[in-house]
């Protein structure tokens with residue numbers, strides 16, 4: 366098992382050793398940050414020692430993770446992360462932006478950002494010799510846990526709301542997890558999975574509960590850091606008048622708030638190591654019907670008041686976000702903000718990203734919908750370099766995608782019939 370100093374509560378600041386706690390702070394239920402030995406890392410590694418590693422996966426960043434390299438042959442668990450970044454020149458033009466990119470997390474092994482968290486949690490589960498892992502999920506976290514578990518022969522139990530999109534439920538079943546559909550919301554499934562975990566001694570992956578999910582998710586920040594070193598250099602080559610330009614702004618959709626907190630943590634790790642001079646701007650996007658974190662941000666508080674979530678973007682449909690406090694801070698401490706978008710704006714964004722060859726699920730498209738709104742509100746300027754995350758594949762929710770387009774005509778198989786509709 367990898368040695369790391371321990372954990373620190375994000376609410377009360379209490380520090381714990383590795384063996385003392387497993388999930389959240391025993392005093393106040395606060396989310397725990399994994400504490401790394403930054404002095405040791407700084408002495409042992411230069412940034413180039415990391416960037417020159419050749420693994421095309423999140424395991425490239427092993428020296429900055431609190432787990433050891435997963436054992437065994439190459440599997441989907443070994444392949445999580447290292448997703449591509451694409452330029453979106455036509456959409457940039459339509460939004461009057463100079464520089465717009467998208468990092469496509471739908472290319473992870475089970476087609477969502479959640480693979481980053483699940484790869485690291487399953488690796489941790491193997492290290493502590495957990496017999497069974499469990500999670501509550503709106504679909505993607507479960508698919509990722511089931512897929513990463515299947516890859517290495519780990520037993521997994523998944524609790525999902527019975528309303529989860531069919532493709533996500535199919536993934537759970539195909540990966541051979543024990544799937545339990547709950548007649549209730551994601552929040553009901555969450556509470557039930559924690560009870561079951563305590564009752565049966567299962568190792569619980571729940572988002573905003575297990576501190577290792579954040580450690581997996583932070584690897585996206587490391588990839589963005591590496592990509593930006595290159596992209597930024599090219600950018601300066603093209604335009605030598607650029608001297609003092611605005612920082613990179615990252616748009617990410619937010620449900621429980623664990624992805625945005627993970628990205629923040631990754632950049633904070635790099636800042637603590639002295640490997641970057643400052644943090645990028647991080648802007649969270651929530652669905653209007655599921656906006657507990659955005660509400661807290663704009664009310665200037667860290668108290669998260671639950672909502673009755675209602676949105677087509679099932680992956681960010683959350684009554685009580687489990688990582689709300691850190692998610693508020695991710696925007697507040699980076700000069701970012703929160704934007705809310707309607708379901709119609711989300712659906713429209715699915716089709717707009719489609720015109721660039723990217724197929725997002727609704728929660729993935731929400732980040733882009735947030736950018737569209739941010740440009741109209743003047744939250745970002747036309748010279749701001751922007752990176753949008755697509756967090757999940759449109760193939761996971763085809764029904765939502767079909768709402769973004771006209772259905773195709775059906776014709777008899779003759780050229781005349783083709784001529785009539787062309």
Ligand SMILES: *Cc1c(COP(=O)(O)O)cnc(C)c1O
Pocket residue numbers: 477478479505506572618619620621622623624625680681726728729756757758
């Ligand atoms: C889980 C998820 C999110 C939101 O992540 P949180 O950590 O819950 O904020 C966004 N998009 C997709 C596709 C997801 O699966």
Ligand SMILES: [Zn+2]
Pocket residue numbers: 374375376377378379390391392393394395
């Ligand atoms: Zn605490």
